Amino acid sequence: MRIDVNDGRCVGAGQCVLNAPGLFDQDDEGMVKVLDQHPAGPDVAAVLQAVDMCPSGAINVTGF
Amino acid sequence: MTIQDTGVTEFPVRKPDVPFPPPQYADFRDRDGLVRSVLPTGCPVWLVTRHEDVRMVLTDRRISSNPSLPGFPNVAVTGGVPRQDQIPGWFVGLDPPEHDRFRKALIPEFSVRRVREWQPTIQSIVDAQIDAMLAKGDSAELVAELALPVPSLVISTILGVPPIDRDFFESRTKTLVSVQTTTEGERDVAVRELLRYLERLIALKQKRPGDDLVSRLLANGNLEPRELTGVVMLLLIAGHETTANNIALGVVTLLGNPRWIGDSRAVDELLRYHSVADLVALRVAVEDVEVGGQLIKAGEGIMPLIAGANRDDRNFGCPEDFDPGRTTRNHVAFGYGVHQCLGQNLVRAEMEIVYRTLFERVPTLALDTTPDLLRFKHDGTLFGLHTLPVRW
Numbered sequence: 001m002r003i004d005v006n007d008g009r010c011v012g013a014g015q016c017v018l019n020a021p022g023l024f025d026q027d028d029e030g031m032v033k034v035l036d037q038h039p040a041g042p043d044v045a046a047v048l049q050a051v052d053m054c055p056s057g058a059i060n061v062t063g064f
Numbered sequence: 065m066t067i068q069d070t071g072v073t074e075f076p077v078r079k080p081d082v083p084f085p086p087p088q089y090a091d092f093r094d095r096d097g098l099v100r101s102v103l104p105t106g107c108p109v110w111l112v113t114r115h116e117d118v119r120m121v122l123t124d125r126r127i128s129s130n131p132s133l134p135g136f137p138n139v140a141v142t143g144g145v146p147r148q149d150q151i152p153g154w155f156v157g158l159d160p161p162e163h164d165r166f167r168k169a170l171i172p173e174f175s176v177r178r179v180r181e182w183q184p185t186i187q188s189i190v191d192a193q194i195d196a197m198l199a200k201g202d203s204a205e206l207v208a209e210l211a212l213p214v215p216s217l218v219i220s221t222i223l224g225v226p227p228i229d230r231d232f233f234e235s236r237t238k239t240l241v242s243v244q245t246t247t248e249g250e251r252d253v254a255v256r257e258l259l260r261y262l263e264r265l266i267a268l269k270q271k272r273p274g275d276d277l278v279s280r281l282l283a284n285g286n287l288e289p290r291e292l293t294g295v296v297m298l299l300l301i302a303g304h305e306t307t308a309n310n311i312a313l314g315v316v317t318l319l320g321n322p323r324w325i326g327d328s329r330a331v332d333e334l335l336r337y338h339s340v341a342d343l344v345a346l347r348v349a350v351e352d353v354e355v356g357g358q359l360i361k362a363g364e365g366i367m368p369l370i371a372g373a374n375r376d377d378r379n380f381g382c383p384e385d386f387d388p389g390r391t392t393r394n395h396v397a398f399g400y401g402v403h404q405c406l407g408q409n410l411v412r413a414e415m416e417i418v419y420r421t422l423f424e425r426v427p428t429l430a431l432d433t434t435p436d437l438l439r440f441k442h443d444g445t446l447f448g449l450h451t452l453p454v455r456w
């Protein structure tokens with residue numbers, strides 16, 4: 001799986017950090033930051049949950 | 065209920081003998097298309113109750129949050145509170161791209177990480193309220209003594225309100241949200257006093273900046289000082305009664321489901337289950353748009369009903385059960401899309417700390433009334449409890 005984020009769309013709600021803490025963080029501006037762009041195994045489910053819960057459609061995933 | 069010849073359904077007004085969320089929402093979700101209704105204020109609206117449709121309405125760019133557009137739903141006569149669209153900086157009523165500037169300026173103040181830094185402060189505010197409650201005896205009115213003061217004291221600390229002014233601040237914000245005990249005149253006075261206070265606070269922070277939200281926003285210069293007054297007022301109003309109602313309802317629900325006390329998953333389930341902000345996210349179509357198989361014409365008002373979406377069995381298994389263990393967590397208690405609640409991480413921290421501290425320090429906590437005598441807010445925009453008598 002590959003994660004791409006569009007921080008122009010991110011509204012900083014933090015859903016990604018809450019759902020997949022090891023994979024996403026918020027930078028000093030509160031914008032989404034990807035910690036691991038190529039997650040695998042059980043992390044994939046957490047990322048999909050984060051994609052569904054992200055209110056702004058800022059997270060894109062491919063190849064899973 | 066249905067007025068046959070026009071196909072318009074009466075808006076499900078909350079009544080003391082009807083449970084919340086209104087049972088009609090289940091029927092609305094099962095109908096084809098959307099439900100055409102008229103608000104008690106006379107405003108025609110489309111009611112949206114399916115989870116998928118609510119999320120679509122809250123993300124579609126053809127649908128606006130701007131209350132000054134014709135057709136925008138008018139839920140209640142907001143006595144005392146200034147018309148939202150008249151306050152510069154009231155960004156919940158702005159659409160992108162105007163909205164972006166405000167949201168971006170505020171995001172760092174409410175990020176997951178920043179809220180974590182506020183936890184010790186929230187803890188000491190909660191401890192002090194509970195100390196005061198315990199010192200008074202063996203019973204309390206939890207809405208006035210805990211649920212309302214905690215969010216007000218927390219946000220005033222974050223904003224940078226000096227400690228000696230926080231009681232003034234708390235008493236005025238309480239006047240704003242206490243629908244039953246306050247007259248229109250008292251509310252007007254409280255709003256004007258608060259706005260005047262906020263203007264003075266901003267002027268003070270311009271002269272003597274501190275390490276606080278208002279000073280940082282002034283320093284980074286993205287917002288004008290006069291916009292800042294509206295922003296701060298929004299932060300105050302948006303987060304006060306919403307949080308207080310959730311805190312109080314949550315205590316009742318946890319007392320009825322004690323096995324979930326102490327489980328951190330309870331917080332988001334309480335938010336879904338109570339959906340106090342059911343009527344908060346209002347919209348109007350700016351272009352023709354189809355939602356849930358229904359054509360909405362440009363200029364027609366839309367009400368995505370949060371409690372409708374949060375009890376949709378197409379999305380949640382057994383939605384009527386209070387079950388913090390459920391794996392489907394995509395509730396819309398905080399809305400969805402670019403306006404999704406800015407304060408949500410703060411709310412989660414406040415609720416978690418309040419419940420943990422309250423049930424740890426007052427293990428014998430019990431209702432000091434019978435559940436059927438609890439006074440629910442059937443008369444306000446937000447659902448909640450007027451009072452919550454407890455003893456220990």
Ligand code: HEM
Pocket residue numbers: 129155156157167174215219298299300302303304306307310340341344345346396397398399400402403404405406407408410411
């Ligand atoms: C349990 C408590 C709360 C609930 C249920 C709640 C609910 C909501 C909802 C549903 C919206 C979306 C409105 C819309 O789409 O039109 C919203 C927006 C907002 N909330 Fe909250 N809220 C709560 C607490 C707070 C707190 C504590 C703050 C303080 C920082 C806050 C600040 C805001 C702001 C500023 C917005 C507008 C965001 C924007 O337009 O970008 N809320 N809230």
Ligand code: SF4
Pocket residue numbers: 005009010011012013014015016017026031032053054055056057058059
């Ligand atoms: S959930 Fe979406 S909007 Fe929220 S911080 Fe993550 S990427 Fe940004």
